[in-house]
Amino acid sequence: MQQRVITIALLIGLCFGLSLLASTMTNWRMPDNQQGYAPEQPIAYSHRLHAGELGIDCKFCHSAAELGRHAGIPSSDVCMKCHRYVTASYDVTQEKLRIADDEKKLLDEIEGKPEDQISAETMQALKDLQARADALKVPSSQLQKLYKFLALDEETMQPKEGATPQSIPWVRVHNLPDYACFNHQAHVAVGVTCQTCHGPVESMERVRQYATLSMGWCVNCHRDATRDGVNGHEVHAATDCTVCHH
Amino acid sequence: MATLRPTLITGGKVPADVTRDVCAPMERSPTALWWGAFLLASTALIVGVVAVTYQIAMGIGTWGLNRTVGWAFDITNFVFWVGIGHAGTLISAVLFLFRQKWRTSVNRSAEAMTLIAVVCAGLFPVIHMGRPWLAFWMAPYPNTRGSLWVNFKSPLLWDVFGISTYLLISAVFWYVGLLPDLATIRDRSKSPWRRRVAGILSLGWNGSARTWSRYETVYMLLAGLATPLVFSVHSIVSMDFATAVIPGWHTTIFPPYFVAGAIFSGLAMVLTLMIIGRKTMQLENYITVGHIESMCKLMLSMGCIVGLAYGTEFFIAAFSGNPYEQFVFLNRALGPFSWAYWTMVSCNVLVPQLLWFRFFRRNIAVVFVISIFVNIGMWFERFVIIVTSLHRDFLPSSWADYAPTSIEIATLAGSFGLFFTCFLLFCRFFPVIAMAEVKGVLEKPRRAPKQDSEQGDAA
Amino acid sequence: MSDRVLLATFEHEEDLLDAVREVRRAGHKILDAFTPYAVHGLDRAMGLRPSRLTWVCFICGMTGALGMLWFEYWVGALAWAVDVGGKPWNSLPSNVPVAFETAVLLAGFGSVFALLGVCRLFPGKQVRPLLERVTDDRFVLVLDQTDAQFSATQVEAMLRPFNLLELEERVVAAGGVE
C-alpha cells in the first residue's frame, strides 16, 4: 500500500520535472551559450524603426565594420547627425503630420469665408487640433536621455556650460570571449551580410543575440563558405585555429 | 585417475579451515599493528592531499620543473605506480593461463594491489596538468566546437584509454574472482550488516554447478583478455617516451623494457606486502616459503631482462653513431645525475643477483630487503629515464638542472599513503586469499574405500 | 505447482563426482549440484554443454576494435582533418593502440555482464541457501523426485557408497531450488 503511494509520488515528481524540462527545451542552451540574450539598454533605441522602417543602412552608424576589427557602437555624435533636427519620437512626428493635414483641410474649407459664416464646430475643431498639437510631447523621452548624455541644451542644441558629454553605457549583446577574435572588416569585405550573424536586426525592437556564436557555428559557416562561396564569388574561409585564436 | 597435486598449502588444511583462517582477520577486531600502520599511512595520505591542494591552488610552478625539464616526479610516480600495478594482473591472469596453481594464495591481494596502484598512477596524469579541471577534454565527447575531437596520434591519449581500460578490467577481474568468497562470507557471518552487505555484493551467488561452469569460462576469458592488456598498457606508457624525439627517449626497445621493468617492480611490491601480510595475518600456511621462492625466481628473471635492457640502450647508442644519443647515455652514467643512475643499476641489477642462491630465496628477511631495494631502484629507473634525458637535450643553451620541491616530495609520500591506506582497508574488509580457489588446490585427505562391486560396475 | 526434491550432501568433491556419474547412469534427473569451489569435471559429469559466452566476448571485442578504428579514421580524416606534425590524415599505426584497448574493454564487460545475465546474478537477489555450508565445505547434489521410477530408498542405497553425509527431502517452489 505505502509502496504504491511512494511510487505514485515519485512518478508525479518525475512527470512534473520532465514536463518542466520539456517546457524549457525551447531555450535549451549549452553553458556559456548566450543565444537569445536581449538586455535592456540605457536608451531604448529601436533598430526596427531605424534600420527597418526608415531603412537606414547598418554601416551608416556602424561605419567601422568596413574599416576594422570592430563594427563599433556608433559614437553619440553620429546620432546627432539626425537628432539635432529630429527631436520628437516617431509616432509624434506622424501624429503632427496628420494634425497638419486636418488643419489644412479645415482651413481650405473656410478659405475666404467671412468670419460670421464659419460654423462654431469648425472653430471648435480647429481649437481641438491646436490642443492636440500642443499636447504632443516634444522631444521624446529617449532622445532627452541622449541629449543628457551629450550635455546638450534641448532648445538650442548647444553644449551646456561646464557640463562634459558622457559616453552612453550600452550593454554589450554580442560578446565573444577574449581568446576569440572576430574581424568585421574581413567578413564585410567579402560581402557577408550583417544578418548572417546578427539576424534580422531590422525587425528587432531591442537587439537580441541571434546566433549561438559557438565555435562550431563559426567553423561550419567557414566550411560552407569555402565550399559554396559567398554570394556568388569564391572565398577561402580558413579553419586554421589562429584565424580566430591568437 | 586421481591426479597428483604438489603441496601448495601446508598444515593439512581442509576447506573448513580455509574459510575460518581467511575470514578470521575480518571477523576479529583489528590488531594494534594494523592500527599503527593505518595511522602512518593515512597521515602520509593527508600530507599528500594538502600538497596537491596547494599545488592545484597555486600552479605547477610549485614543482621544481622548468622550461627544459617539463616532467620529473609527476610522471616518474605515474610510471612507477603503473608498473606496480602490473604484477597483480600478471599473477592472476598470466599465471592462470600457465596453470600455475601456486598463484591462488597470492592472486587476490596482488589484484587488490594492482587496483590501488593503478588508482595512484591515474592521479598523476591529472594533477600534472596545468589546468586539471579541464582533464575531461581528453575524452572524445561530442561538442559545440564544430566538432573538435581529440588527437588520437598522441601517446598521452593512448595512455588515457590504456590506463582507464586497465583499471576497469582489473576491477572487474578482481570482483568476479571475489564473488564466491563474498557468498561464503554472507553465509557464515553472524553480524547482520555484514550479512546484508556481503549479500548485496555477492549478487546472490549460490555455488550452483551451472553457474560455476559459466563462471570458469568467463574467468578464463578475462584472463585471456587481461594478459595482452597488461603488456599493451605498459607498452603504451613506454611510447610516451619512445615516440618522442628526445635522445634517451627515442628508443625502440622501450616497450619490452618497460613491461619487464613493470612486472619486476610489481613482483617486488607483492613480495613486500605478502611478507608483511602473512606475518601479521597468520597466513604462513597459505603463503608459504614456496610461494615466496617462486616469486623470487620470477623477479630474478625480470631483473636480468631489465639489466639486459640497460646494456642494450648503451650498445645501441654507441652503435647508432648518433652523437646526441651517445651523449645522453654518457651524461646519464657520468653527468650530474650519475648518482641516480648508479642507484638504479645497483638496486635493479646487482642486488637481485643474490636470488640465484636458494638460500637467499628462501630467507624471508633477505627477500624482504631485496624487494625494498628493487622498489627503490625501479622508481629511480623512471626518474633517470625522464629527467636525465630532458635536462640536457639538443641545444646546450637550454640545458637546465632539476631539483624537487617540498611539494613534490610530499606528493610522492602522499601517493604511498594512499596506496597503503587502501591496501590496509582491503586487508580489513575483504578475504585476502581467494578461498574458493585455494580450496580447489588443497591436498586431498584419504578417502574411505568404496565397495569393489561398485568398482566392477564402474569398469 | 511445487516440486519435491532430494538433497544429498557430501564432504568431498570426488564423492560428488562419482555420485553424479552413478545417478545419471541410473537415469535419474539431476536438478543441480552446489559446490564451494569449481569442481573440475563436474560439468562434464552432469552433462552440461560448454558455455557460449566465448562468442559474446568475441563479438563485443570485434565491435570495440572495428568501431574505434572507424571512429578514429572519421575523426582524423573526415570530421575535421587537422595537420598534426605533418602526419597523414589517417595514420593507421597510431590508431591501433586505442582501438585495441577499446576492444579489450568491451569484450571484458560484455562477457561479464552476459555471465551475470545468464546466471541471473544481480545485487539484492535473495538466496535461500539449501545448506549454510554449501559455500564453505559441503557438496550438495539435488535430485528431482517427480519422475516415475523414483524412490528415495533406492536412491539412498545408490548414494550411500559415496560417503553420503545426509539425505533430505524438501519441497521447493516452482522455478528451481534457489
Add this chain to the structure above:
Amino acid sequence: MTQLPDKSRTADAALHSLPVEQADASSPVSRRQFLEAAGFSLSLAAVSGCGRAPVETALPFPVQPAGVIPGQLQYFASTCAGCPTACGLLVGTRDGRPLKMEGLPEHPLSQGGLCAVGQALPIGLYDSHRLTGPLSAGESAEWATVDQEIIQVLGQIKEQRQAVRLVTPTITSPTLQAHVDAFLAQFENAKHIVLDAVSSSAILDAHEQTHSARVLPHYQLDKAQVLVSFGADFLGTWISPVEFTAAWSSRREPTEEHPQMSYHVQVESRMSLTGTNADTRFTIAPREQHLVLSRLAHEVASLAGRPLAVSPPLGGSLPDTEIASMARRLWEARGESLVLCDAQDVATQIVVNNLNHLLGAYGETLDVNRPSQQRQGNDRDLKQLIEELGADQVGALLVADVDLLHELAAQPALADAVRRVPLTISFAQREDEFASLAKFVCPDHHLLESWSDAEPISGLVSLAQPTLRPLGKTRSVLESLAAWSGQPATTYEALQQHWQQAIHPRRQAAAPAEFVEFWERALHDGFIEVAAVATTGGEFAAGAMEPPAQHSPSDDFSLLLYSKASMPDSRHAHNPWLQELPDPVSKVTWGNYVCVSSADAEKHSLEDGDIVKVSAGDGGSEIELPVLVQVGQHPGVLAIALAYGCKGTDRFAKVGPQWLESRPTVLENELVGKNAAGFVEFRDGARQYNRSGVTLTKTGRQRELATTQKYNSLEVPANIAPRGGLRRDVVQHTTLAAFAQDAHAGAPEQHHDNKTQLWPEDHPKSGHAWGMVVDLNKCTGCSACVVACQSENNIPVVGYDEVRRQREMHWMRIDRYYTGEGDAMLVDHQPMMCQHCDNAPCETVCPVLATVHSSEGLNEQVYNRCVGTRYCANNCPYKVRRFNWFKYEHDDSLQNLVLNPEVTVRSRGVMEKCSLCVQRIEAGKVKARSHGQPVADGAIQTACQQSCPANAIVFGDMNDTESKVHAAQENPRSYHVLEELNVRPSVSYLRVVKNREEKDRKGEPHIG
C-alpha cells in the same frame, strides 16, 4: 538579472509540489521519498536553465575624434627620448593609447631600428609609481602655488645675485636648449651643467685641442672598411648604438658575387657586446690603452712616412706583430678606416685623433662639420659645481632628467650640501634620490605625453609628438622653465615658435618654403634635414701627443664601470621589461654583479653567485655584489655595471609569483643591484670609469644570479663527450677566405637524408607558407627584438626567482655561445624562437589538439584549448615553448593598459610560444583582402623583424618566389638548426662569416 527567468522557474517547481506532499503527509517514509522526488524535479528545473555571462557595457566616444577607427592601430612618427641618441620612432596607438614602439624606417640614423630601451617605453608610461603632480617640501601641491613660491624665491635669488645651476643630461632638443638659455639668462650667475651618466667629455675636450672646436664627431661606420675600437662598445651602449649597429651590419653582408665585408678589431678589457661581434678581439689592461694606441700611432705614422718624434715604450699585453698587422690593415684601408676609443682621458683621445688624422678618417668616416650632439657632457663644469655646492655658493639648483645624487655617489658630502641649497627643484618623474631632498618636485611628462624635438646630428631635426593626454598632472620641463621666466607658453607653441625662428630658416632647397607645410612635413615624417650649424674651427692641428705613463705592475685589480645594453642608465631602473631583459653578454637579469676573469676566479676560487666585497684603494667607496665569472675578460680586471641600485626599485620586491619556496626579487631593505657610481672618480678633468688599486675580498655569502642560460658553450663537457660529438653545430661558422672560395664553406658534412619522408606528404601549402630567416652574421645580440616581442605579445614579467629557476617567459631568446680560448675565442649570438617545423614534434604529442599546424605552415598554439601537459615542451628540440607556471599578475589596472588587445593574455597552466606574430599576419591578410590585392612582400612584419637595428631578420611568404625571405633561403649561407632531425623548420639561419684566419677548431669533427 538575466538569471531571473530560470530562478522563477525553479521556484514554481517547489510551489507546485507542495499540495501533493500534504496529501501524503501521513507516512514519514513516503515524505522522505517524496522529497527526493521533488528534489529530482527541482534538479531538472535547475538543469533546464543555464547561467549567463556577467553584463558588460561598451562605452563609445561621445564625440569620435576624426580618423580613429575602433581597434585599429594608428602609427605616429616621433622621436625616442630614451637616451640622447634621439632615434626615429613610430608610435603605434590603439583606441588612443600608445601600445607599440617601432623604429622609423626612413630615419637617416636609426634606419628603422629601435633598441630595447625604446621598445620598453610603454610600460614606463603606464607606471603607477610615476609622480602625478608637483610636490612642495614632499607634500603634493598645486601647480599655481608651487609656481608662485618658486618665482618668489627665484626673485630673491636674482636680487641677491646668487648662483643658479641647472643640471641636465645632454639636451638634444634645440627648443628646450633655447628655453634653458633664456631661463638662465635672467640671472647674472647662472650656468647649465650637462651631466651624462656615462660621459664622453674627453673626446670633446680632445677635439677642442686638436680641432679647436669642442665637438663630438659624427662617426660614420657604414663607410668604415677597417674598424679598430679600443673599448668603445658602439654596438651596445656607446653614444649611438642603434645607428652604429645599422651602419656596422650594412658592411657584414658578404655575397657569392662580392665576398667582402668590413674588418673589425676590438681591443678591450672586459667582454663587451661589441667585442663578442668583432672579427678579432684582443684583451688588454685598461691602463694599457694609451700605450697600445701610441704604439699603433707610431706604426701607422711610420707607414705614412711621417714617423713620430718620440717612440713609445715597449711592453704591454698586445704583441708587436698584432699591432703591426693592425696598423697595416688600417693604413691599407686609409680613408675607409676608423679608430674608436672610449677612454675618458684627453691625452689618449688626442692620440686617437692623430691616428684618425693620419688615416685620413676626418671628412670620410669622421664628420666634425656636422658633429653629433648626442654627448655634450662637460665634466669640468660638473667638478666645479660640486666644489660650489661644497662651499655653499649655489642659490638655486635645478635638476632635470638625471638623478644627481645617484650619479655622483662618489661625493658623500653632496647630499648635505644639496640640503643647504636655498632652492632645489627636481623635474624627476619618480621620486629619486635628489627629488627626495629637493624643496620642489615639478614632475616632467613621460616623453609619450609631451611635445618635443631633437637635433642629434647637427642638421637633422626631428619632432616628438604626444600620443595621449598626460596621465597625471605633470608638466614638461620647458613649460615649467617658461612659466618661471615670466613668459608662460605651452610646449607646442614654444616648439612652433622656435622652429619658425631658428629651424625653418635653415631649411634646404627641397623643403617647403611655407612654414606650415615645412612643419607638417616634419611632423608627418618625424624628422627633416636642414643645414648644419656652422662649427667654428674644425681644422686639424696636431695636438702634442704626450708619451704614455709607465705603470708599475701590481696585484691590485683595476675596476671597469660600464653600462649594460639592457639598462643603459638609471632613468630606466623602474622599467620591469628592461630589468628582466637578459644582458646580451652575461645573460643575467635583475641586478648587477662583479665580472671576474676566469683566471682570477680560479686564483681566488670564486664561483658565480659568491658575494664579494670590492673596495677602492682609498678605502672610500666599497660595494658587495655577487660574482659572475666572465670568460674573455682580461686578468686582473673587474667590471661592474652602472645604473643599478636606484632609489625606489625595491618596488620590485614582490614582482613575480609569491609561494612557499619563492625567493624575493629584491632582498629586505635592498634595491635591484647596487649603485657602482661611487667608484667614478674625477681625474684629469673627466669622470673616469676605470680605476686601479681595487681590492676584492670574499664574504662567504651567496646570491644565485638569475641567468637565462646556464651552459655557455657549443661544446659539450669534454669528460662526457662522445667521440666526434664534442661540438654541436647549431651555429655554423666560416671565414671570409673560405667563403670566397666556396660559398657553402662551413656546412658540416651531411650524415642524413632529409628529402625522403616516412609517410606521404598530404599537407600541401597551397596558399602562403610563412617563413623567417635570421642572418647570424648581422645579428649583434643587442636584444631589442626580445623586448619588441615582449611588448607585442603581452609576455609577463616573472621576477628573479622564476628566471633563476629557468622559467623566463620570453618567446624570443638569444642564445650566446663561447667557443675556443683567448684571442681565438668565438662568441655567437643566436636568436632562438619557435621554428614552426612542418614535422613538428610538439604537435603529435598534444592530446587535445591545442597545438596543430596551419594550412600556411604556422605551428599554432591555441591557449584556450591547452590543458597544460607540457608534453609538447618536452618534445621540442629547440626548447622554445614557455609554460605559465603560475598566474602571472595583471593586477595593476594602469599597467594593464600596456597589453596588446590583439593577443590573448595567457592564463595559468597553459603553454605558449612564438607565433610569428600571427595577429599581424591575420591583420595583414585582411587588409590586403579588403583592398582585393594579394599580400605584398614586406607588408607583414613581425615585431622582432621590424625593430631589428641590424636588419638581421627577414620574414615573408616562402611560396612567393619574389620574396626577400625566399631569396634569403636560397642564400648559400642558409641552414636549419638541427636539420638532421628532419623536423623541417620554417626558420632558417645564415651562417656566420668571420673576417679572420682560423685559429680554433683543430679539425674537430662535428655533429651534423
